[in-house]
Amino acid sequence: MPHIIHRLSVCALLLGISCTDNAGRETGDSLALPGQPGRPFPNVPEIAPIGVRLDKYLDVPDGAKGPEIDAKKGCRTEKLGRGLYMVTDNSYQSMFMVYEAGVVVIDAPPSYVAKLNDAIAEVTRLPITHIVYSHSHADHIGGAGSLDLSHNPVIIAHDETKKLLMRDADPTRPVPTVSFQDDYSLEVGSQVLKLSYHGNGHEPGNIFIYAPEQETLMVVDVVFPGWMPFRRLAIAQxxxxxxxxxxxxxxxxxxxxxxxxxxxxGTREDVKMQVEFDADLKAAAGEALKSTPYVDGINPADMGNTWALVDDYTARVAGQCVTTLTRKWKSRLGGFDTFVWDNCYAMEQSLRVD
Incomplete structure (x- = not known):
């Protein structure tokens, strides 16, 4: 019987319908098992909640797609201007800049660091003389230790990034040899990179990297061109x-x-679209917080469980937020159904406590 109840409860959660057991009785609180799925929330969102596996995700809009990757290479290189290149596996992105005496590498994702070395070698035989870290996270710079460090490159990052990397003592992310607090101008040969810090957004030490001649800006984990922002607003601190x-x-x-x-x-239009989405997300979460009753339909036996009350309330708030956003954004952002629940949860908590 417990297995039957569990399957019927999941049926109700996913489909928003009344289910019956093998005897034809409607399931409800009388058959509920602690910790098991129960009755669905009212007005179940079209987008499945966290923890429910989808048979098929929404198709990615054409506007979110980029050029295909050569399967043999495993990544692609895109020229951004004189001596400046982006390398990507269509999941992560990094850059390198070639100047008269060497190469500046900006981030080194471990997922394709060997391909990054190959991409540089296809452009130049000059050595790596500088490495710039956008921030401390291993998924973006964890390949730095696997680059060609034979010429003892100068490693540049923000002061906060240096503190975090000294704490972590991770050999795959060598500690910066040069750090700065507000602004830093890297001038090598005839090339220039302007590094600047704009506060704790994604994490302490996350910097803006600007190549003025090439009119190229690199900021990591803040804008997601054409896509739903990563979960919990890119785990922003x-x-x-x-x-x-x-x-x-x-x-x-x-x-x-x-x-x-x-x-x-990304383009300026992509940034404008994310500004618009962020505003809609904030408005939807804010309205849901105001209009959703704190206690509604919870099992009376759980009234003394503070965390249960909060969990039930925030889930209903997030569900209303998801429903509101789905009408406008479902077909506009790649991966809308992947992290919209996460981002509604993150925004509602920020509005409650920040």
């Missing part, structure tokens, strides 16, 4: 700061945006 950085990026003098993720370069 400071959500109001993260939101303000998206707006700040829109004001920067760039034509090409390297975002660290997804399958193509």
């Amino acid at each position: 400071d959500i109001p700061g993260w939101l303000s950085q998206v707006e700040e990026i829109e004001k920067m003098p760039f034509k090409k945006l390297v975002s660290g993720h997804v399958s193509r370069l």
Whole structure:
């Protein structure tokens, strides 16, 4: 019987219908098992909640797609201007800049670091003399230790990134040899990179990297061109700061945006679209917080369980937020159904406590 109840409860959760057991009786609280799925929330969103496996995700809109990857190479290289190149496997993105005496590498994702070495070798035989870290996270710079370090490259990052890497003592992410607090101008030969810090958005130390001649801006884990932002707003430590950085990026003098993720370069229109989505997300979560009763339909036996009350309330708030966003954004953003619940949860919590 427990297995039958579990399957029927899941049926109700997924389909929003009344289910019956083998004897034809309608299931309900009288048959509920603690910790097992029960009756669905009212007005179940069209997009399945976290923890429910989808048989098929929504198709990715054409506008979110980038050029295909050569399967033999495993990544592609895109020229961004004189001596500046993006390397991507259509999931992660990094850059390198060639100047008269060497190469500056900007981030080194471990997922394709060997291919990054190959991509540089296809362009130049000059040595790597500098490495720039966008921030401390291993998925973006964890391949740095596998680059050609034979010429003892200068490693540049923000002060906060250096602190985090000294704490982590990870040999795959060598500690920066040069760090800065506000701004740093890297001038090598005839090439220039302007590095700047705009506060804790994604994480402390996450910097803006601007190539003025090439009109290219690299900011990682803040804008996701054509796509739903990664879960929990890219695990931002400071959500109001993260939101303000998206707006700040829109004001920067760039034509090409390297975002660290997804399958193509970003444009100013992509940033404007994310500003619009962020505003809609904030409004939807805010309205849901105001209009959703704190207690509604929960088992009376759980009234003394504070966490149960919060869990039930925030799930209903997130569900209303998801429903509101689905009407407008379902077909506009790649991966809408992957992280919309995560992002509604993140925004509602930020509005409650930040």
